[in-house]
Amino acid sequence: MKTLALNNGATMPAFGLGTWKSAPGEVRAAVIEAVKLGYRHIDCAWIYGNEAEIGQALSELFEQGVVGRDELWITSKLWNDRHGPQDVEGALRETLDNLGLERLDLYLIHWPIAFEKGVTFPETGAQMLSLEKAPISETWAAMEKLVDAGLCRSIGVSNFSVKKLASLLETARIKPAANQIELHPYLQQPKMVEFCQQHQIALTAYSPLGSKDRPARLVNAGAPVLMDDPVVAQVASAHGVSSAQVLIAWALERGTSVIPKSVNPARLAQNLQAASLALTSQDMERLAGLDQHLRFVDGAFWARPDGPYTLANLWDEEVG
Numbered sequence: 001m002k003t004l005a006l007n008n009g010a011t012m013p014a015f016g017l018g019t020w021k022s023a024p025g026e027v028r029a030a031v032i033e034a035v036k037l038g039y040r041h042i043d044c045a046w047i048y049g050n051e052a053e054i055g056q057a058l059s060e061l062f063e064q065g066v067v068g069r070d071e072l073w074i075t076s077k078l079w080n081d082r083h084g085p086q087d088v089e090g091a092l093r094e095t096l097d098n099l100g101l102e103r104l105d106l107y108l109i110h111w112p113i114a115f116e117k118g119v120t121f122p123e124t125g126a127q128m129l130s131l132e133k134a135p136i137s138e139t140w141a142a143m144e145k146l147v148d149a150g151l152c153r154s155i156g157v158s159n160f161s162v163k164k165l166a167s168l169l170e171t172a173r174i175k176p177a178a179n180q181i182e183l184h185p186y187l188q189q190p191k192m193v194e195f196c197q198q199h200q201i202a203l204t205a206y207s208p209l210g211s212k213d214r215p216a217r218l219v220n221a222g223a224p225v226l227m228d229d230p231v232v233a234q235v236a237s238a239h240g241v242s243s244a245q246v247l248i249a250w251a252l253e254r255g256t257s258v259i260p261k262s263v264n265p266a267r268l269a270q271n272l273q274a275a276s277l278a279l280t281s282q283d284m285e286r287l288a289g290l291d292q293h294l295r296f297v298d299g300a301f302w303a304r305p306d307g308p309y310t311l312a313n314l315w316d317e318e319v320g
């Protein structure tokens with residue numbers, strides 16, 4: 001299986017299982033099935049609300065001897081209300097407790113967005129803290145201490161722009177090992193890919209299949225469905241594979257990690273098989289032509305008229 005060499009010497013399996021939107025009641029079986037099929041990387045987050053069930057799956061897998069802890073790569077993420085340096089270790093310990101683990105492989109700052117402690121989803125802008133009030137550099141220093149304490153092997157970020165990565169690199173003692181962002185043929189982010197290559201920051205592609213099961217509040221009327229794209233379908237039929245498999249192979253071919261979500265055994269197997277699908281340079285060129293800088297997870301839920309965040313200061317780009 002393809003791996004990515006991180007800037008701290010760790011080796012991350014490029015292909016992993018996404019667990020955002022995997023409901024409690026489904027995710028335990030999905031993780032067990034995935035690991036039995038050969039998945040070795042599981043992407044989690046405190047906010048997904050399913051870590052404890054993933055922990056049950058992991059402990060069953062370890063007890064049954066299906067895999068050892070060191071054969072799995074487990075990522076999780078710090079929620080927005082725990083950016084206070086005094087809260088970071090407690091947040092990781094809660095996640096470790098949920099997952100039944102002593103150490104994570106990778107811990108990410110989930111969003112460059114901060115809330116008052118205890119606020120899971122703010123109801124007013126006043127419950128949000130600006131990055132001036134809750135500087136990322138201070139949260140990052142607390143993340144670095146987690147590595148020093150042996151509670152996670154690598155640290156990184158998620159949903160960070162090039163500008164925010166560059167500013168983090170100025171103060172970081174430990175360089176971020178990874179940035180997890182939305183990436184797929186409709187959102188190719190070539191400048192980000194180039195910046196991360198230059199700075200040895202691994203990219204992980206979330207929502208690689210276009211996240212068609214995203215919550216209704218994230219669905220904009222008229223948004224195209226990535227998996228129904230005719231070019232993707234043509235490439236798929238030329239290889240005798242599915243559109244989902246093309247999208248996964250595309251991400252791996254670009255040198256990123258990719259974490260498609262599924263809770264369905266047949267699709268879990270199909271997605272893993274895509275890790276050995278080779279696309280041609282002509283396929284890659286055709287897929288490159290699909291870019292429309294379209295975010296399915298556009299961050300609009302953090303942009304409130306009464307709060308400190310806007311789409312422009314979240315993504316650090318012109319938002320049309």
Ligand code: A2P
Pocket residue numbers: 018206207208209210211212213242244245259260261262263264267268270271
């Ligand atoms: P399911 O979990 O029922 O398989 P993303 O990873 O971009 O967030 O997309 C996840 C969505 O894609 C889920 O609705 C998931 O449904 C679906 N999905 C995952 N794998 C496949 C596949 N191979 N073919 C079709 N749909 C898939």
